[in-house]
Amino acid sequence: MLNPRIKQGVQVATSLVIAIWIFWFLYKDIEIESLLTQLRSSNWFWILFSLGIALFGFWLRGWRWALLINEEEGSKVTANRAYHAVMVGYLANLLVPRAGEVARCGVLSRTNGISIGHLLGTVILERSIDLLFLIGTIFLAFLIENQLFLSLAVQLVDLDGIGEKLLRNLPILIGGLAVFLIFVYYLFKKFRNHGLVNKLQNFGRQLVSGLKSISTLKNPFGFWASSILIWVIYFMTMYTVSLGIQSTANLTPGQVLLVMVMGSIGMVAPVQGGIGTFHALVAYILIQFGVSEPDGKIFAAIIHGTQVILVLLAGLISWVIMTRIPAWIKPDKQ
Template sequence: MKLSLKQWIQVLVSLSVAVWIFWFLYKDIKMESLLDALQQASLFWIGLSILVSTLGFWIRAWRWKLLINADLDEKIPTSRSFWALMVGYLVNMLIPRAGEVARCGVLKNTNGLQVSKLLGTVILERSVDLLFMILVIVLAFSLERDVFLDLTADLISVDNLKGILLDYLPLLIGGILLLLIIIYWVKRRYRDHGLVQKFQHFMREFISGLKSVSRMEHRMGFWLSSVIIWVIYFLMMYFISLGIPSTANLSPSSVLVVMVMGSIGMIAPVQGGIGTFHALVAFILMTYGLSEEEGKIFAVIVHSSQVLIVVVVGVISLLAVAKISLISKPATDELRIK
């Protein structure tokens, strides 16, 4: 993936922000404290968390495969979607959000699939994840209502928020209408231009990818795997909480709230949620009585376990993809000669 100078600047700025947040959070945490926490932690629970989390990546790849195969005569195996998915996560560690395009590019190289169609399936997959995330937040709110209300009262003024929305609602509606008018005008004015035709072709393939869920053979499997993915997210964090003395007494509902905060931190446009994940997880743990140091140490252990999986499995996936590409290239060249 080639990057322009502007994109490299964006990457460096994003990485600098992530590193600065991480440094600011952990500048007062002594390495001895982290090492002591690791020595006291149960390797069994942490290892089980890593194992379950890896299984979650495989299930995510299987779910993505269902969407992809909906429009294919020659189905791809889960292993191909898994390699592509893990390469995407590895790319995200360097360039935020670029992993979604990267994993589509991998399947283009290994299976000759169209990136535009694959992007449609990725966006649909992410939209489903967002839906389930909202449901998990609602569940966490219902189980830990008092904690959420206290946080809302401390961080957000509901009255001020309503006032801002009402003040800027006409501006927002006007901006959307103006954007629609500009798109319509550009489409009418330049509809015969090559770039517009390419864009229209891309959008047709993109929408086709979004509609693939209606053509899936295993719709129940798609929705069931979506539920299991979030159950695994919870188990990944819950197992680590059981393995660390400072968090071993947290209730499952408390860990669910911690998971929600961590998920929100991972959405931030920084590499791998570095800094934002740690800040939000440590913050919510302090509301449950942990010290600031204990909360930050828990956050870094959880995040490091995920980074370890992404780096190790991501590198293995890169090697697997390179091998597949080398094998398929001679066959492609032979077809061209014929």
């Protein structure tokens, strides 16, 4: 059996190789001069403005996270300290996919004396809320650009053929679904004491409990308002960059929203910083809007590259600040 560290190293190396391969495959035909020309012709006021918006979004994430953290454990977490921990997490994600969640919990546990378990619980809740908002954003994009959604679906699959097959085999499908649900119920009942089943059940209970606990926060309105604003900021970050680049300056807000959705899906992929997957999905949707393939790829490279530079700079500053804060020492009880 492989050593856990070796196994993790293989997983990280594999994801990095996949990311680099996708990136190389996308950009192997793009000339450097084309990229430089696009950079020189871009309106950098809008691009730099987008970075300012993104930085505020990072701080808002820290503020929202601080609302979830229990003040009875350790010392009170300020919005600024939570922001620095979030940036350390983003920095870690550039090196190891999904490591950021553990990294930001680790640095905050060291400086504020809060258990890793509690912090991870708040991060899981955050991610669950973000997933709900991503689904909601996809639905909103569908409402605004439903014709494009349908045309893309037609390109990818034969909707008419699928519809006919579904209707023809509807009784079989209903019966199969019923059998599947009974089978799942039987498995959960028979193996309810199995470790994996217990973990799934506990995760479900924790998620439901976490959603309920939001209503008991001191500032539930602030939590939901900031969650909405975070996604508005994602959109504004993408929209301001599109204004700064000639090939995308004429995109409508609805089209930019769809580009943002595709980029968000690309960032979810288990590769370092969404490298390759973000570029592929963003370029693909831009081509559907009539943007040339080279310009679509260059747009994806500019917005992703500037965001990575921002995360590197802000993340390193936050890492230095957090490492200089003394470790929290539990006060002696009198």
